[in-house]
Structures are given as structure tokens and as C-alpha cells.
Amino acid sequence: MKRFIARHVAGLPKSGIRDFFEIVSKMKDVISLGIGEPDFDTPWHIREAAIYALEKGKTHYTSNLGLLELRRAIAAYVERNYSLGYRPDDEILVTVGVSEAIDLALRALLNPGDKVLYHQPCYVSYHPGVALAHGVAIPVPTRSDDGFALNAADLEAAWQPGCKVLMMNFPCNPTGGTSDPARLEKIARFAVEKDLIVLSDEIYSELVYENPHTSIAVFPGMRERTIFLHGFSKAFAMTGFRIGYACGPSQLVDAMMKVHQYSMLCAPILSQEAALEALIRGEDGVKSMREQYLRRRDLVVGRLRAAGLPCHAPGGAFYVFPSVAPTGLSDRDFAYGLLESQRVAVIPGGAFGDNGRGFVRASFATGYDQLVEACDRIERFVNAATPCSAPSSS
Amino acid sequence: MNPVLKLLTEGVHLTTAQMAQAAGISESEVSQHLEQLRKDRVFLGWRPVLDLSRESDAAVRAVIEVKITPERGGGFNRLAERLSRFDEVESCYLMSGAYDLLIFVSGPSLQKVAGFVSEKLSTLEGVLSTSTHFMLRSYKEGSFLMEVPSQETDRLKVSP
Numbered sequence: 078m079k080r081f082i083a084r085h086v087a088g089l090p091k092s093g094i095r096d097f098f099e100i101v102s103k104m105k106d107v108i109s110l111g112i113g114e115p116d117f118d119t120p121w122h123i124r125e126a127a128i129y130a131l132e133k134g135k136t137h138y139t140s141n142l143g144l145l146e147l148r149r150a151i152a153a154y155v156e157r158n159y160s161l162g163y164r165p166d167d168e169i170l171v172t173v174g175v176s177e178a179i180d181l182a183l184r185a186l187l188n189p190g191d192k193v194l195y196h197q198p199c200y201v202s203y204h205p206g207v208a209l210a211h212g213v214a215i216p217v218p219t220r221s222d223d224g225f226a227l228n229a230a231d232l233e234a235a236w237q238p239g240c241k242v243l244m245m246n247f248p249c250n251p252t253g254g255t256s257d258p259a260r261l262e263k264i265a266r267f268a269v270e271k272d273l274i275v276l277s278d279e280i281y282s283e284l285v286y287e288n289p290h291t292s293i294a295v296f297p298g299m300r301e302r303t304i305f306l307h308g309f310s311k312a313f314a315m316t317g318f319r320i321g322y323a324c325g326p327s328q329l330v331d332a333m334m335k336v337h338q339y340s341m342l343c344a345p346i347l348s349q350e351a352a353l354e355a356l357i358r359g360e361d362g363v364k365s366m367r368e369q370y371l372r373r374r375d376l377v378v379g380r381l382r383a384a385g386l387p388c389h390a391p392g393g394a395f396y397v398f399p400s401v402a403p404t405g406l407s408d409r410d411f412a413y414g415l416l417e418s419q420r421v422a423v424i425p426g427g428a429f430g431d432n433g434r435g436f437v438r439a440s441f442a443t444g445y446d447q448l449v450e451a452c453d454r455i456e457r458f459v460n461a462a463t464p465c466s467a468p469s470s471s
Numbered sequence: 472m473n474p475v476l477k478l479l480t481e482g483v484h485l486t487t488a489q490m491a492q493a494a495g496i497s498e499s500e501v502s503q504h505l506e507q508l509r510k511d512r513v514f515l516g517w518r519p520v521l522d523l524s525r526e527s528d529a530a531v532r533a534v535i536e537v538k539i540t541p542e543r544g545g546g547f548n549r550l551a552e553r554l555s556r557f558d559e560v561e562s563c564y565l566m567s568g569a570y571d572l573l574i575f576v577s578g579p580s581l582q583k584v585a586g587f588v589s590e591k592l593s594t595l596e597g598v599l600s601t602s603t604h605f606m607l608r609s610y611k612e613g614s615f616l617m618e619v620p621s622q623e624t625d626r627l628k629v630s631p
Contacts, residue, residue, distance in 0.1 A: 094631050102628050102629070107628065112626060112630050424629065
């Protein structure tokens with residue numbers, strides 16, 4: 078049957094996470110730090126709003142762009158939290174999660190062969206998303222000693238003629254890396270100079286710990302070339318609702334809307350109703366979840382470092398991305414070994430691109446007690462795996 | 472807010488070592504904070520939250536609305552504090568509205584609780600009337616839901 082599969086689909090690598098999922102799901106008593114979603118259930122008032130909407134018979138299509146009331150609430154939320162003004166009428170599109178928004182943007186923007194810069198390690202769908210839109214993805218490295226921030230100098234080095242789009246995700250899944258305003262400003266200048274459209278996936282932007290989040294769209298010349306992507310999955314613990322949005326200049330949003338209207342029609346109305354409730358009354362819940370994530374982050378970073386794994390303190394999201402180099406194991410062998418001998422699941426960094434090799438992603442979106450136990454187990458595993466000859470101070 | 476008090480209000484049971492790690496202070500500082508909170512009568516003690524509905528010898532519980540006569544100089548306090556001293560009384564609140572005190576009581580049997588009300592409570596001077604409501608079933612206790620499927624969620628064990 079293989080000959081029937083489109084070349085650009087057949088050529089996609091299988092997600093490294095998928096293999097791992099198959100193994101973990103068959104094992105018992107595993108503490109999984111491999112989960113890319115909040116462990117909190119959606120706050121009750123948001124779930125109740127969806128139930129209420131269902132009871133009231135809200136079971137129909139909505140406008141392609143999404144409910145106007147929701148778009149208005151999004152506009153107010155984005156203005157208040159990101160200092161970005163978008164018109165609800167034609168500059169905001171409600172999507173089925175940020176994942177759909179990314180797909181729409183890439184399909185709306187790319188001609189076959191157009192090039193897309195993206196930082197790596199990065200979210201698993203970026204490279205395949207570009208390939209599915211017949212584009213060419215060009216990775217730009219980010220580094221552990223730099224907190225996995227993106228530098229304009231690395232973008233300059235990677236840039237090639239034909240680059241049209243820059244995709245960014247800060248705070249970043251899988252690294253927890255963030256980008257400070259000084260770096261963003263340089264990236265913004267680079268984007269203007271090279272005439273790039275920036276897809277800025279800011280899905281984790283409510284979950285930042287030390288420094289406030291800044292969107293690249295606020296810098297001079299950027300609003301007109303940025304598509305701001307955001308959603309409800311992480312901040313409001315609404316992954317299963319599959320609801321997100323894109324904000325940008327009306328012509329770009331209109332192009333994305335065309336693809337959306339012919340492929341998806343609209344985001345599910347119940348999810349839109351729940352999202353509206355989240356924006357109106359959900360912000361206190363976000364604050365309390367963030368406080369708990371911060372406490373867990375400090376625990377995990379401290380314990381991993383004590384165990385001898387170099388680990389930067391992520392400025393956002395709920396992932397740590399420690400190096401496993403001191404054990405002498407590859408990221409894959411480390412992850413499989415840890416799972417086999419200690420029943421703790423982490424994701425090999427290679428699943429997030431070649432620049433992730435030598436690292437693993439551990440999510441701290443898991444209860445505190447479980448994290449303590451997982452850290453104990455990781456410590457035991459590292460102690461057993463680390464070659465005795467290697468001095469611990471190195 | 473005192474960092475230890477903040478952790479306590481979240482109601483998660485942590486050891487002092489875990490509290491120290493969570494609050495970013497030393498274990499001895501946690502102990503000092505706890506000691507001070509006890510001294511200030513802010514932190515009164517621990518009680519586990521239990522679902523005893525399947526235990527055959529579980530206590531019978533009731534809420535009692537009590538009307539009392541306020542007194543010059545002390546209002547409701549003297550009588551409320553006196554009632555609160557009974558072991559049967561779990562909680563006692565001064566309320567606005569149709570009655571004055573709301574009392575949560577428990578006892579080994581319906582007769583024992585009824586006896587407490589008729590013999591101890593309603594016979595006190597100053598108590599004008601009582602209205603007793605026995606609890607039939609608990610749905611939520613101390614922020615815990617009683618009927619939760621199981622903690623094993625259907626979250627995927629690995630996801631991007």
C-alpha cells in the first residue's frame with residue numbers, strides 16, 4: 078500500500094514520543110514525567126459552563142472566526158496581558174488548539190519550497206507541520222548554558238535566501254526556555270531586516286516564574302508581521318477542549334480563515350463557551366496553578382542538580398531539560414534505562430530534534446509527592462549509571 | 472503572608488522538610504514559624520478528613536440551630552463558649568439571620584445525640600430553642616469530594 082502514500086507524508090519521521098508511549102502504557106507503577114499537559118483538571122466553573130451551554134442547546138456551528146463574544150473577550154485579554162490590540166471583527170480567529178492555528182498559518186503562508194526558521198529543541202509538530210505545508214524547515218540551535226533562549230546571531234547564521242517565516246515558542250516546550258526583551262528586540266530587528274513573518278506560539282506565556290513575559294509582537298515593526306498564537310490548554314488546564322486562537326493583521330488572519338473554513342469550519346461551540354468562561358473568571362485559578370508549578374520546579378531542578386545532572390532553571394512552562402551527559406548514556410539509553418530499572422518515564426531529548434540529543438525532558442506537571450519519589454528514583458539511577466572513575470565535581 | 476501559613480492554608484500534608492523545600496527556607500525556620508503560629512493560636516492542630524460512611528460504627532452527626540438570649544456586656548460569647556466546651560460539639564458558629572448559633576455535633580448513636588440536645592443543650596439557661604437536623608449523607612467534606620471515580624485519571628501516560 079505504501080505506494081499510495083504521499084511522498085511528503087511518507088517521508089515524515091515517526092514521533093519518538095509515540096514509541097515511548099507504547100512501552101510506557103504497557104507498564105505498571107510508572108511515575109510518568111513524560112506528560113505534556115497540566116495534571117490539574119479543568120477548574121470546575123469552566124467545566125460547568127460547558128455543561129450549562131450543552132443544557133441550553135448550544136450545539137450548532139458558530140461563525141467561522143468563532144463566537145463574537147469570545148473574540149471580544151480574547152481581544153480584551155490579549156490587550157490587558159500582552160499590550161497588543163487586535164480587532165475582534167477581523168484580526169482574531171478561534172481555532173482547534175494552537176496546533177490547528179500553526180497548521181493554518183503554515184498552509185496559508187507557504188508556497189512549495191519556502192523556508193521556515195525554527196529553534197530547536199522545539200515542540201514535536203514544528204518540523205512536520207512545515208513539511209506537510211510543503212515548506213522546508215531550517216533548525217536554529219538553542220543551548221542549555223544560555224537557558225535555551227534564541228539568539229539573533231544564530232538566526233543570522235542559519236538564514237538562507239528563501240526564508241519566509243520564523244516560528245518561535247517561548248516559554249518553550251520542551252526546554253522551558255524563555256526569551257528576554259533584549260534578545261527579542263534583536264530578533265525583531267532581524268525579522269524586519271529579512272522581511273520574515275513571525276509565528277509566535279505563546280501557549281505557555283501565563284506560566285512564567287521570575288520575569289514577566291513579553292511578546293515579540295510589541296517591538297517596532299512587528300505587529301504587522303507577527304501572528305500571535307495562544308490558547309487555553311496550559312494556563313487554564315483545558316487540553317482536551319482543543320481550543321486556541323490566532324491574532325494578527327487582518328489579511329493574514331483572513332488567509333488562515335479560508336483554510337480553516339474549508340477544513341474545520343469552526344472550533345467546537347462547547348469549547349468556545351468554556352473558553353469564554355475561562356477568560357471571564359479563570360485568572361485566579363491560573364495564579365494558584367502557577368504557584369504550585371513554581372514550587373515543583375524548584376524541587377525538581379534542585380534534586381536533579383544534586384543528583385549530578387546539569388539542569389538549567391526553566392523560566393517558564395512546566396518542563397526541565399537536564400543533560401544526561403555525566404552518566405555517559407545517550408538520551409535514549411538514559412530514558413529507556415530509567416524506565417526499565419526505576420519505572421520513571423522521561424522523554425529522550427532527541428524526540429525534539431537533533432539539538433535535543435544528550436538531554437531528556439521531564440515534566441513537573443505531576444503531584445509534589447510523585448515528584449519527590451521520581452527524583453529519588455532518578456538519583457538512584459544516575460548513581461548506578463555514572464562511571465565510578467568520573468569525579469562528581471566535573 | 473507567612474510562607475508556612477500559606478502552605479498550611481493549601482491543606483496539603485507536607486513534612487517540615489518538604490515545607491522547607493517548598494518555601495525556600497531552612498527546616499529550622501519552618502519549625503520556628505510553626506511554633507510561632509501555634510503560640511499565636513493561628514495554627515490549632517491537625518485533623519484528618521475521613522469518609523466513614525462505610526464504617527458500621529461511624530458517628531452520627533447533626534447540625535443544630537440554637538436561639539439564645541444575648542447578655543449585657545458579653546453578647547453571645549459566654550454561652551457560645553460554654554456550649555463549645557462539650558466534647559460532642561465539633562464546631563460552633565455565631566450566625567446572622569433566623570437563629571444565633573449553628574452547632575455541629577457528633578455522637579455514637581442517634582439516641583446519644585438526641586440526649587445531648589434534650590438534656591444538656593436545651594436545658595441551659597439562656598437557650599431559647601433548638602432545631603436539630605441529622606446528617607444523612609456527606610457529598611463533600613473539608614474540600615474533599617466523597618465520590619470521586621479514582622485518582623487514576625485517563626491522562627495519557629506520555630504526550631507531546
